[in-house]
Amino acid sequence: MEKKKKIKRPTIRDVALHANVSTATVSRALSQSSYPISDELRERVLLSAKTLGYAPNAAAQMLRKQTSQEIGLIIPSISNPFYLQAINGIDSVISSSGQILVLLNTQHDVQREREFLAILQSRNALGAIVSSVDTSPRTINQYVRRGLKTVLLDQHLNGANCTMISTDMRSNGRLAVRHLLELGHRNIAFATTPLSRWTRQEIYSGYCETLEDEGIAPNQDLLFIGEANTQYYPNDVELSAGAMAAEHFIERRCEATAIVCINDMVAFGVISTLKRHGIRVPEDISIIAFDDIPLAGAYCPPLTTIRYPAEQMGRLAAMMLTDSISNNTGFDALGIQLLPELMIRQSTAPV
Amino acid sequence: MEKKKKIKRPTIRDVALHANVSTATVSRALSQSSYPISDELRERVLLSAKTLGYAPNAAAQMLRKQTSQEIGLIIPSISNPFYLQAINGIDSVISSSGQILVLLNTQHDVQREREFLAILQSRNALGAIVSSVDTSPRTINQYVRRGLKTVLLDQHLNGANCTMISTDMRSNGRLAVRHLLELGHRNIAFATTPLSRWTRQEIYSGYCETLEDEGIAPNQDLLFIGEANTQYYPNDVELSAGAMAAEHFIERRCEATAIVCINDMVAFGVISTLKRHGIRVPEDISIIAFDDIPLAGAYCPPLTTIRYPAEQMGRLAAMMLTDSISNNTGFDALGIQLLPELMIRQSTAPV
DNA sequence: CTGTTAGCGCCTTCAA
């Protein structure tokens, strides 16, 4: 192969030489600083920079200024539309303040999560928004202590020394069940992916509590867990998990008149599977879920669901982070919970 | 407010002092280099680093090594599930080689796209994967010339000096129409968001061509364009655009027996709106679309669609980029097209 | 107003 000449980008010194000024002047002319500089020089510098195609070296700036413009986003997966919406919200805030989003996907691996935290630390990231899969706040706190501004998203980690934004999943769970109870349902099943995440456990707890309040004993036989798999829908583990749960539901001839699904995607998997078996929603069985992803209202039937304000949560997280960065306030373990909203559509009906 | 003591992270020098060796030794001990170093020293250094909580300063490394481990992903929006899948594919490749993904959302703004390219250049990014909204390859070529490794995703920009990965949208369009023709449809409408992007125009061209081949004159009255809006579905512009197109379709009492939709989300918007007006799919009208997002198969009816191998495209883009980086091959304007696949489900039926 | 200069933290020759 032909030898490749390494392309050397022009530096501030090249510009200085070309414009016949000092590097300091170039630096001042190019930065928006209000530092006094004559218009003539400024223009000469700007011109030289343009002719040479000069672009500042970000690494040098970071090193010198001891800071970067990066915000790290650590999430467990990017398959879930929730994160898409959250990213949207986050991006809308940070991009307008000239910051840059570094996306780190842990794939639900605690080890990776820790590595990513270390990476952000290494990079002098301005801050991190973390949807943690860790069960202990130890690692997070360690980085917070070392100065990494952090906001926890979609997860409430007891004892974490940082702002946490979530919704009260348990009361969301209650809300869903109460809606079904009001419609006269008494035999209510629960379909979910494995209850490994705190948020899922919370929803399930809310479900159990509310039934108990009503004098209905929660029943393990009504819990349908679909493994994360791609057996039924090759492109989506949650859809597929929903389908799996529904298959079990049918096999076991479950007589529930309603199913609470852990999220919209699982619900879609459940509904499409039930339909394939000739079971109608909501005539034969009511379905309620959580998230309210954009498609929920355009599904058939339009899905009754508890809105999870994903985009707003993302936006809020970014705002809290930005605030904590610019005011240099930290260590304020503020817990924020967004209130749920029941979106009644057409997948639930009276018994 | 209380004065905040600036937290200073330990440097390589601190570790050197603590371990009573030189900074050079520390550097060598910590890097995986095969440089000879006694086991005893190595362990001492590693221990010191751990006790001090040392983490290398990425900026300094980048400056010194004149390179970063960043891959930039420039996309026009993160609302479209296509990009979600593409990100998934990309991430799966680059994260396994220790690289980091920087997500840059242009919001369909050419100006922002150019700024982002400049930012990546500034940061000595290893490379960029770009889903461009530019209509000319000029800017891209400029950065390619300056050494930024680039792969164009989901867009074929004539004259661009870089690898381009896309599918042949025109033949995808043809494939869709041919399927409908085979089912006996002759009066076929087209529902889309504005035809601003090249990919959309291509699909539309394929649609027109195929009709002409069949002796059917394309008819402007059969083209339904839904503005990007949030009027019908507040959380999703494409869903909403589909709904809008369908409303027009109904208002104008269009008599087409089939609709080609520009993508699955638009199709969902169309279908749910048609249904709301009592029009059945596929009994009254057939719907075909493009993308095959995970939900397509779980919709009702399951959507007949042309699979757009988003994740594979992402993976391929990342692989091409990685390859071009490690082999330092560049300027090889390779055009790659992934073949479409018709997923026949239940939203299309004979006339 | 403009220039000189000293590092920011790290890696990597070169010398020992």
Place this chain on the structure above:
DNA sequence: TTGAAGGCGCTAACAG
């Protein structure tokens, strides 16, 4: 096998 030292590109303190 280890250490000393220069410099990557930039900014900010200090001189002029």
